[in-house]
Amino acid sequence: MISKVTEALKTDKKVRTVIFRSEVPGVFCAGADLKERAKMHSSEVSSFVSKARATINEMANLPVPTIAAIDGIALGGGLELALACDIRVAATSAKMGLVETKLAIIPGAGGTQRLPRTIGVSLAKELIFSARVIDGEEAKSIGLINHAVEQNEAGDAAYRRALALAREFLPQGPVAMRVAKLAINQGMEVDLLTGLAIEEACYAQTIPTKDRIEGLLAFKDKRPPRYKGE
8 A cells, every 4th residue: 555655656746745644543553463474484474574675665765755743653664664754753652663673583674774874873773672662752862753742632743743844844846855855865875075966966956947946036026936846
């Protein structure tokens, strides 16, 4: 299901920001079904994890900003899914962790790579080695999430905060947002000199756009810009 949605989102130029949330109360994503996993042959497990990894990679490569709204449990693959998003927002009561070592396996859908890139190598090792589950407050304190919010009666506080963030992103130039994400993502994987060259190449993509001229005209006329993603 997620794979089909991400495939459609990749080519939809009208989409400006994507929020990943769950409509199941108290659960963002609890990870793999362990009862189902226990019935699988070892070759089936490898295939299952490969598909999960590919799907999460597709999420990470979406060209627009992505926000994970964690209003409940995000364990194992559920946290790996959230880690693939650009920004994470969680309720303070949410529980999250990469718990795979407790089951004698390791995070296999990007967790061992994205967690250290998010919170640092040493802290990531501690969380993965201990299979520790932390709440939203601790997750915020270590930089795992951007915002921690008190849960509300409806149980969707993180989603509401994610919506508020999305509304901050929407007025900006669509082409600029896409190439800014590309420049950051690619630049973080290389040395600074190469990263600056990537930034220069990405900036060059914005120069010939109609939106850039519209932004200048709007500033001159003291009005909100009307960007079209062109």
